[in-house]
Amino acid sequence: MQQILFIDDEAPIREAVQQWLELSGLSVRTCARAEEALALLDADFPGVVVSDVRMPGMDGLALLERLKALDAELPVIMVTGHGDVPMAVAAMQQGAYDFIEKPFTPERLLGSLQRALDKRRLVCENRALRRQVTQQGRIESRLLGVSPAIQQLRRQILELADTSVNVLIRGETGSGKECVARCLHAFGPRADKAFVALNCAAIPEQLFESELFGHESGAFTGAQGKRIGKIEHAAGGTLFLDEVESLPLAQQAKLLRVLQEKSLERLGSNRSIAVDLRVIGAVKPDLAAEVRAGRFREDLLYRLNVAELHIPPLRERREDIPLLFEHFAHAAAERHGREPRPLGSAELARLLAHDWPGNVRELANAAERHALGLGGGAGAAAPQSLAAQLETFEAQCLRQALQQCRGNIAEVMELLQLPRRTLNEKMQRHGLTRSEFLPADDQD
Known part of the structure; x- marks a missing residue:
């Protein structure tokens, strides 16, 4: 208290x-x-x-x-x-x-x-x-969240990080696909090698081959010198292809060959260069539908989709909203040399009710405006049932009480005026455990 x-x-x-x-x-x-x-x-x-x-x-x-x-x-x-x-x-x-x-x-x-x-x-x-x-390990500092869905995602990342299998990450715009990709890289054996990110939707089609595979001097008009491509630069490490569905079909075939043969040739060269890398792709649509429409190679899909991770949208894990918002707001306040601004209960209610179509990216933007005194910026909320709003609010109240009491169940019972059995049932329903909130010196 x-x-x-x-x-x-x-x-x-x-x-x-x-x-x-x-x-x-x-x-x-x-x-x-x-x-x-x-x-x-x-x-x-x-x-x-x-x-x-x-x-x-x-x-x-x-x-x-x-x-x-x-x-x-x-x-x-x-x-x-x-x-x-x-x-x-x-x-x-x-x-x-x-x-x-x-x-x-x-x-x-x-x-x-x-x-x-x-x-x-x-x-x-x-x-x-x-x-x-x-206390819990470094991944929580990179992939923030307390919801059961995010806790499960962190476990899946750590299980896959030690392997070299290619991974496909699915998630809506702004949900944090690159953050997940960087976690896969950072917690695996390739962490000390390069992490190379490429947004496939941001490169003109005529520049794709040079960007991915590199070129020798004079390979084409304007090629003034040798260029190391993204794939070669990522050798030993991780190549992250964001919006991989935008990769042109011609480059899909060449990428597939690189993955099969573990080698590439720069434009204008006949020499094969060995490359060992892990490829992580990020997609918004259903790639199987892109395959059926003839826009994506089925064999490349199988090569990329050895393992798959799904990032739930923010509207499906509303209990993460207060923690994420305060993290982003505090970081923005420090960045702009401002005092952190408290979040009032009315504004918190608006944040929890908003559907966040832009996901974590939209939330971070709202938190920065809040830190600058421009308002949180949560738009009009989509209709949500009273039961759903109450569940979200209850989970947040429980988490705040457990944090405030540092995992002391007796103090939480007194603070919230709840009997032990009721508190246990609510904690279990919201995926909360006492051990998450204990001081470091009380951890086993």
Whole structure:
């Protein structure tokens, strides 16, 4: 549960503030001195500090300096009864979240606290995610998600990564096909070799052969020097062919020969060059239908489709949306030098209800706009049943509670006011396990 630590040397003020805030449903602890408060705080304090400025011993500004050294992202709200403008400026320059002048109304303090708590929640959840990623292995840091579908996809990737079989990845636009391909490469024995990506739909047909196979100097008009093609460059590593259905039929035949004979000839050369590589293809349509329509070679399909991976669209794994959105928003905030912006409950509801036709790519774009203060950008949601919306929201509430309580089931039961049996049933239904959320030192 998020907490408020309130520091003031005047007992009547401490008692009044504690009463106000507890009536608003907040957990509050008070201290009379800054030194006493420091002993209660660490870098993972799940809340906000509110401190008077003028106090005996260590004053509020000195405390602020110590707290920022402990955790630069900890929100600290400063309070003074002296209306000292230079002091307020100094506090804000030192990183204070807000500055409130006495006497203040409960509403003024509560409003500032709610914003600060939202910010702190986001910071703590991102840290919990980073710890979880570190605990569970590197693939979670590359292919984010908590849904059963993504967990299964990660397992399939790790099973295939150690092999050299060619793989076909199916998924809608923006679903992360290149990310999956890079994971297959990064977690296999070819990881220290080249990963070469080629978008087959982005190359003019007349340039395909040179792009794939390379050429010798003078092989055709404009060939000024020797060029190493994508296939040769990927030798020993992985060649990723995105939108492989766009590969011209003539180049399909030549690619098939390379895969069969494990060698190629550059344009303008008669010398065979041995190549050992893994080919990963990514497609949107059904390649079998492309074969029936005469646009794709059946024998090449069999060569490429030794194993197949399917990436579910984002609308089928809505429980991944909050985690992905916060990850992208935090990364965008860092990239643009902005403070991370908290995600309100109304905006979260819009994100969960939107169908995301552009999948993860569209979500990342919305998160960047959110980080820049331009709004999340989720469009009008397609109709969704109340039951489906409730299931998605319930899964997110359970996950947040488990993260907040670091896998302590007793604390989750108290926080959500659920009996043990009901909690177990809900966790099982949503594919959640306690071990995902335990601190690293509690893992076996």
